[in-house]
Amino acid sequence: MDDLGALLARVSLKDRDCFSRLYKASSPKLFSVLLRILRHRTEAEDALQEVFVKIWQRADRFRPEDGKPETWLTAIARNHAIDMLRARKPQASAIDEAYDLASDEIDPETAAVNSSEGDRIENCMRILESDKADAVKRAYVEGLSYQELAELYNIPLNTMRTWLRRSLLKLRECLGQ
């Protein structure tokens, strides 16, 4: 298996052979991301082309100190697919509204974890109630919007927002600052 970081460095030098190797090594995963989020094969194929054009153009922006190359590549594919979906189905803007979370208490268990170095996401997810943990993971893996999640869990949109926002805060406490 090729070292993706080394391949990306070469791709940033416009090395086409390494680009081809990078494609071979990473396209099955990225294609899977696109299929899962777009849920449409032809669209996922078109999107995969776009994603690799972006990778070719942006390879020089990858900084090893910022994280793993796999994470960077997956983020490009996820962002591309999510942008496609959001452009197609406009959602209400929500980041200007009041985030009524100040009173959200952190339970002692979470606070105890917080005082340590921080935990992995897998363990932190156990702090959340199971349906909330499930919603967080599905939002990420399937690229669902707040609206879609609300319909899926059969709760009002604002309740879903509160679910995820509080879950994110709890996860942040658990994962470490």
Place this chain on the structure above:
Amino acid sequence: MSEKPQDWDRSRDEIVSGEYVLGVLSEEDRRRVEARIATDPKFAMQVRRWQTNLADFNDGYQDARPPQELYGRIEKRLFGEGESVQSGVWQSLWGSVAVWRTLTAAALVFAVGFAVADGIRLPWATSSAPLVAELTGMDSPISLVATYDFASGRLSVTPAALKQDQPKSLELWLIEDGKPPSSLGVLPEDGRGDILITADLRTAFSAGKTIAITVEPLGGAPDGKPTGPVIALGKTKLL
């Protein structure tokens, strides 16, 4: 649309950056978050942290093989017709040819990663943002990315020279008007690594200066003056 940092408190930033990485935001909100990422290094770091934290969820994506001919379509889009590269050719080129000899004139774009206008720092400019330069050779498959970190005075150049017929060094110069070039140091031979800028030269790092790379005898120019061909040259400028 402008976002003022004071409009976003800390836990709210954690939530918004997390919402962005989860992907639940609207298109408009996503663009606003991205604008903030581009201008606020601390916020950008929060986004990256969520990306790293949530990356374990990526195990939820099983591999799926795209159709065979798809890569050909990508190549065609990027490189045009009839330029399909046979695997291995470039690899051997990289390994054996003295690519650096083929470099003639080169263009250097020195992009300042944050706004410094005539010495006036905008409020959101922080010294943690590095100075980034992309060094591109004309008609050449090679470029370098140089990153200068103000805090540590460290200049990273990645990647750089490959094998040459005779061992040579690549030397980096800072050129100020009316002064002889000052050597910034010799690039490490493997092309990956850092140059620590000496204290007296750190103050000279600003926009409007010329940066050049020359090919010199192994170890660098013997008299502290450039002797070899200039392979990359350009002026620093503001974004």
